[in-house]
Amino acid sequence: MCSLSILKTILLVILAANTLAFFNIAFKPLRFYSRVAVYIFLMMITAIYGFIASAFLALIGKRGLGQWTTARAFYALCSVILGVKIEVRNEEILKTRPAVFLSNHQSELDILILGRSFPQWCSVTAKKSLKYYPFLGWFMTMSSTVFVDRGNRNNAFKAFDSAAKKMNDEKQSVFMFPEGTRSYFQTPDLLPFKKGAFHLAIQAKVPIVPFVTCNYAHVLDLKKKRFEPGTIIIEVLKPVSTENKTSADVNDMVEEVRNSMLTCVKKLGKEAESDKTK
Template sequence: MGFFANLFKYVLVPYWTTIALLYILSWTLPPNLRRLPSYFARLASAFGCLALAALYGLGAALCLRLVGMEGLTQWTTAKCFKILMILSTGVHVEVVEGAEYLATRPAVYIGNHQSELDILFLGGFFPKWCSVTAKRSLKYTPILGQFMWASKTLFIDRANSKTARAAFDSAAHEMKTDRHSVFIFPEGTRSYYDHPDLLPFKKGAFHLAIQAQVPVVPVVCNNYSDVLCMTGGWKKWKFQRGTLKIRVLRPVSTKGLDKDSVDEIVKGVRDDMLRVIKEMSPEAEKKTG
């Protein structure tokens, strides 16, 4: 009991008090001076919400595992994080088109990868019976790593192609037998773009979909650099209220395809996603001419 009391007294109270003071500062300063206090307040809130959601998810994973429903863990945790973020940062997420495709199961869901705020992007649409993939090093992150391990996250060692292939083989088998879906960011890293664009796609998600003979479901979030900007130095940093908008595209079948079809399907899906993100982000598109 002493550990939790000290955690509350010496960590949680000072942490959230600091956030509250930053918010108060951002509200009381002149408009031209509010940006940085608001940025740090929301950024700290987001990380705090992530820790709280991971704790909730760890408990949910243990409870759901007892009744054989651990496949719902990441779905319920994503919803929890979404609610916490709305309350603490004022950032909302809205599926504006294609929500009916989220019932596709099993499938390989893919999405564009912009920044750390993509965790909230996942919270806005994450389907039931689905797990994310993550780099293996995250497995050892306190709280978050334990939650991810308990909730059937597919850990990938990018430096070891042999173990990565083994992980995908295991995932393909589980997708077939348990009808469990997987979410992957095919860009492989955050782009931090201030305009609607995509990095080149890695092929792992598409190899997995073809191996398991399940559809690829592309999910596109608008460019939200007007809500969060973490690059360009402190003069450009900002984190403000806003709405992330999501479009779920029609599932792309992989039935009857083999590895020789990967390049073609990668190009087709990326082209579709790029077209949609530009349609969804007209203001950001104007910034680049």
């Protein structure tokens, strides 16, 4: 009994310290870890909601809205509890349907970015291994995620065949990160782009809609252990047509889209620097 009481006391002290750190009252070195823990907890809660919501939407014939409603729920929670606000410019372009939506990929916080910007009637692509994760995998399966076997080129293209057909038959859009991995950049920049999203857009004969998230190291910086409230800007760019395009045009399209996104991310970076000096 004595040992149990000591354990309860230790847990209460840890909880109290993390709570004070979260609100920036005391134990400030714990603040980063406290906020990350809350972020992960909110993600788990939202994944459970998403699974239930997606199952219900599937029953009423609106399965394609599962990821959109889950994304919005996650953003609603995080914006209030963590104080991260997201402003979307040219938001009306996100209504383009169907399309292949592309965005830069900075860190794990991009899940929250999608919480605010994810279009209706859209689904993500994800590596096949995520399918077997508790809660997250269940939700992704229920909400029409396109799982891709990245280790098998033939299987990946088969998944794209299925996605292209779904896009045409159901007017369902697809979201992808063309960089393929998180950059963790502390300054405005982009990694090289992979070509899968462009092949998919051409195969499905749908436009590519890029949107750019400003560098948000002022909000989340894993290297400096910083996770603070703040505002993040997203700018949606004009759709890029794939009409009359073939696989021979992919390299040129990759360069065109990446250049336009890089120009935008650097412009947003300059705006942020200008705001600091005011």
